[in-house]
Amino acid sequence: MxxxxxxxxxxxxxxxxxxxxxxxxxxxxxxxxxxxxxxxxxxxxxxxxxxxxxxxxxxxxxxxxxxxxxxxxxxxxxxxxxxxxxxxxxxxxxxxxxxxxxxxxxxxxxxxxxxxxxxxxxxxxxxxxxxxxxxxxxxxxxxxLAGFREPEEAARLLETLGVQGLDAVVDTLRSGSERAPLDALSQLLHWPAEHRPQLLADVEWRCGELADDPGVAAEDRATFRAAVRVARQHPGDVGLVAALLLRHVTLxxxxxxxxxxxxxxxxxxxxxxxxxxxxxxxxxxxxxxKHIDVDELLRLVDPTxxxxxxxLVEVAPGVAHLETPAPEFDLLRCTVEGRCPLPEDNGPRLLLCLDGQVVVSDAAGQELELGRGDSCYASAADTGLVLTGRGDVVVATSGR
Ligand SMILES: [Zn+2]
Missing domain, CATH: 2.60.120.10 (Jelly Rolls)
Structure with missing residues (x-):
């Protein structure tokens, strides 16, 4: 280790x-x-x-x-x-x-x-x-913001803004075409430069109004609040409007x-x-x-x-993981209170202590102390890892 x-x-x-x-x-x-x-x-x-x-x-x-x-x-x-x-x-x-x-x-x-x-x-x-x-x-x-809204849902949200210039995008979203979300995204990202300042000013203004409007659904208000923040952080960036096509999530x-x-x-x-x-x-x-490549992006984006x-799902006492389809990794979170053996693994691992103080030991008798913010690497040869102490540790493994 x-x-x-x-x-x-x-x-x-x-x-x-x-x-x-x-x-x-x-x-x-x-x-x-x-x-x-x-x-x-x-x-x-x-x-x-x-x-x-x-x-x-x-x-x-x-x-x-x-x-x-x-x-x-x-x-x-x-x-x-x-x-x-x-x-x-x-x-x-x-x-x-x-x-x-x-x-x-x-x-x-x-x-x-x-x-x-x-x-x-x-x-x-x-x-x-x-x-x-x-x-x-x-x-x-x-x-x-993660993944596209359903086209009708995105159309409804843009309509709520009542910004005239966006009518064409709303029509695209309602076209019924499979490519509707991509076409709408493309329309926004290719918005003529000379008309962008007006579009952005209108959208920001309306988002600001709707963010505080009690008549607007709480979920939409959260989206509009986020949009107002984004507009201030990235002035003049048409990405603001494109962002409204995406689902707003708070974990x-x-x-x-x-x-x-x-x-x-x-x-x-x-x-x-x-x-x-x-x-x-x-x-x-x-x-x-940083570098923007709209055409390459539109080629890669999959709106579905x-x-x-x-x-988090518990896989062993004190050890939980997030189940994903990625073959490259698996993320474990260990809540250590006393002794916490890690699931056997014959690959490399990275450990990061988020809080507390733990000792990582292996079958060969190696020991390493990790405090908050400390990280370590265990090779495939370091088997039988056990965490002891009290702390919150994340472990990256190559999974299956
Ligand atoms: Zn990313």
Whole structure:
């Protein structure tokens, strides 16, 4: 087992308190801190100490894939740690985005490599050839826009706004075509630049009015309130109107959300643990200063993707998980009170202590102490893991 030093990603939508507080650093942090990465992604691998000195988890795994990952995991995922564990500290809405499936990622990556786009080029959509399914476990109330509303439901919401320019979009939504949600999204994202300021001003104004209107259903008011916040966070961005096509969800702490390939989404605010396939492939449509590729996004988005709210299910005493269809990972949450053995696993694992103080021990007698914000890595060879003490720990595994 190895203690890890996780990497903070300073994206501008992050908080200056959440991650610093979790890791026991002074607050506010000098700048926004959005994500804590615990994993072996080449973009920001965790750091650990071996006899030879400081190294990264990526290098350690590359040095002995079968020993580190176990044969089963290595055969399934080709020598790559299949998952990446993160903590998200969302203060401002993230971009509206979609992730590719495995085939789309391979095709997109090959295409951009062939075009000679350097990996760090901001116009790059595909940073690797992996899919990026993701599951979020809310630690606070966690607000998101996730998956399309039914076309009639979206039409009704836009109609409620009573903004004249949107009539054409409402008609599209009611066209009865299978592509109606995509066509409506395309219409909004291709809105003529010269007419955008008026559209955005009208929509923001009406959202503000309706957010406080007791005659409006509570669910719609929550959507409009979110829209007003988004408008202030991302002025001039037509993504605001596109966001209204998506379902508004507020997770309670302990609830989860799974996002599969093709699901359009935008995380709005809150703190959560995220477990995802080990990829950084994001195609964006708006609400961001990063590269936007509307055509590529429209190619990837699948309006039929459902985004169910997930609940933790106990799999062993003190250990619960979020059931998802992703083959790359499984997220466990352990409530440790005394002694808590982890389910047997013959693959790699990442552990993060969210609260309290626990000791992780294995069958060989190794012991590692984890306090709040500490993380560690256990290879396939580290068997018989047991947590003792009192604390709240999340564990990422390669699942089945
Ligand atoms: Zn995402």
């Amino acid at each position: 190895d203690r890890l030093e996780a990497v903070v990603q300073p994206y501008d939508w992050g908080s200056r308190y959440i991650l610093a507080e979790l890791q026991g650093r002074p607050t506010p942090s000098p700048g926004p801190e959005a994500e804590l990465w615990i994993g072996a992604h080449p973009g920001a691998p965790a750091i650990l100490e071996r006899e030879e000195g400081l190294t990264t988890l990526q290098r350690v795994i590359a040095g002995d894939p079968e020993g580190e990952l176990g044969r089963g995991c290595q055969e399934r995922f080709g020598g790559r740690l299949p998952f990446l564990l993160k903590v998200l500290a969302v203060e401002k809405a993230l971009s509206i985005q979609v992730h590719p499936d495995r085939e789309q990622a391979q095709e997109g990556y090959t295409r951009e490599e062939a075009a000679g786009l350097p990996l760090r080029d901001p116009h790059r959509n595909y940073k690797d050839d992996w899919p990026k399914p993701e599951v979020v476990l809310a630690l606070t109330e966690f607000e998101a 309670r702490p302990g609830e989860g959300l799974f996002m599969g390939a093709g699901g359009l989404h935008c995380y709005l605010q809150g703190t959560g643990v995220e477990l995802l396939a080990n990829s950084d492939n994001v195609v964006r449509a708006g609400l961001t200063g 993707v459902q985004v169910p709210r997930l609940h």
